Amino acid sequence: MKIIYSDQHYHQSPKLELAGGDLVPSFENPSRAEHVLERVKKIGLGEIITPDEFGLRPLLAVHDSGYIRFLQTAWQEWTDAGFKGEIIPLCWPAGQASDVLPRHIKGKVGYYAQGTDSNITDGTWIAALAAAQSALTGAALVCDAVKNGHKTGAFSLGRPPGHHAAKASYGGYSFLNNAAITAQYCRDQGIEKVAVLDVDFHHGNGTQDIFYDRDDVFFASIHGDPMDNFPYFWGHASECGTGQGERFNLNLPLGNGTQFQVWREALKNCLSAIDNFGAEVLIVSLGVDTFEEDPISAFKLKTPDYLVMGADIADLGIPTLFVMEGGYNVEALGVNMINVLVVHHF
Numbered sequence: 001m002k003i004i005y006s007d008q009h010y011h012q013s014p015k016l017e018l019a020g021g022d023l024v025p026s027f028e029n030p031s032r033a034e035h036v037l038e039r040v041k042k043i044g045l046g047e048i049i050t051p052d053e054f055g056l057r058p059l060l061a062v063h064d065s066g067y068i069r070f071l072q073t074a075w076q077e078w079t080d081a082g083f084k085g086e087i088i089p090l091c092w093p094a095g096q097a098s099d100v101l102p103r104h105i106k107g108k109v110g111y112y113a114q115g116t117d118s119n120i121t122d123g124t125w126i127a128a129l130a131a132a133q134s135a136l137t138g139a140a141l142v143c144d145a146v147k148n149g150h151k152t153g154a155f156s157l158g159r160p161p162g163h164h165a166a167k168a169s170y171g172g173y174s175f176l177n178n179a180a181i182t183a184q185y186c187r188d189q190g191i192e193k194v195a196v197l198d199v200d201f202h203h204g205n206g207t208q209d210i211f212y213d214r215d216d217v218f219f220a221s222i223h224g225d226p227m228d229n230f231p232y233f234w235g236h237a238s239e240c241g242t243g244q245g246e247r248f249n250l251n252l253p254l255g256n257g258t259q260f261q262v263w264r265e266a267l268k269n270c271l272s273a274i275d276n277f278g279a280e281v282l283i284v285s286l287g288v289d290t291f292e293e294d295p296i297s298a299f300k301l302k303t304p305d306y307l308v309m310g311a312d313i314a315d316l317g318i319p320t321l322f323v324m325e326g327g328y329n330v331e332a333l334g335v336n337m338i339n340v341l342v343v344h345h346f
């Protein structure tokens with residue numbers, strides 16, 4: 001299995017985030033990728049390559065162009081306005097509001113942000129862009145595998161994560177939706193049916209948003225029930241897709257405290273739905289914040305469970321791109337994440 005990695009992720013190094021009213025060190029920080037990379041090297045998971053350049057086109061195929069422009073220019077506008085700290089939004093158009101994009105950067109931030117947890121810094125755009133290019137490099141490998149009849153997988157070891165980023169909003173530490181960008185890229189390469197399986201603890205609301213009305217990209221997510229967990233406003237089992245996309249969105253929310261035995265049943269349901277759909281490519285939003293010792297999540301998966309998860313996914317037998325998402329217990333992150341991939345180790 002090839003691993004795609006770029007040092008550019010260091011450009012996203014936010015300082016603090018709000019948690020329970022306290023400012024705490026950001027859970028999503030460069031040490032996460034360091035731990036995963038260290039584990040990849042330690043077990044010799046496969047060749048580590050740097051990303052190719054795909055430009056902005058594949059990003060604009062899923063994200064709103066005004067939103068992309070905002071991400072590119074937000075830091076400059078923020079510093080031009082005289083602010084020195086990282087960008088954290090302060091107000092939102094909740095309830096009734098006009099849909100006019102404000103002129104001032106403080107208004108733009110509220111217009112495009114889902115919440116306060118995803119600081120925009122000096123280097124956010126560079127890091128997010130590099131993560132997207134890494135994922136696209138992996139997608140190109142997987143598309144080649146389909147064309148050549150191979151079952152190869154690839155792993156995009158990147159951050160910041162992506163699955164909360166919607167067509168025109170950022171949140172949950174996500175700015176560009178790497179999984180969605182690659183799913184669309186595969187479609188544009190002529191792959192007819194693409195599935196995205198999201199195993200991160202949090203619902204992949206961004207990916208759902210992007211493909212909600214489509215029948216060519218199947219989205220399945222296993223996650224903490226949004227009644228009790230971030231992102232709170234999306235991820236209910238009743239969200240099945242709309243229009244042509246009806247029945248092509250599968251949400252399996254599970255209660256806090258869920259252990260692997262129950263989680264695995266949900267996985268099997270997702271995998272059989274993906275199989276019935278007839279996916280030619282699988283993209284996995286790979287978060288391991290389902291771990292029992294994750295600091296911000298509430299499932300009870302254990303380190304060896306990730307080996308079983310990886311083997312179950314591999315049993316589907318279709319070319320698979322793994323895209324790194326969440327996981328915040330940095331000490332265990334490398335081992336847990338690579339356990340999902342180790343079955344592909346040869």
Ligand code: SP5
Binds near residue numbers: 019020172174230
């Ligand atoms: C990609 C991903 O996993 N994003 C998750 C974003 C969650 N952000 C909000 C987390 C709220 C954390 N609350 C801290 C509770 C500490 N016990």
Ligand code: ZN
Binds near residue numbers: 201326
């Ligand atoms: Zn998560």
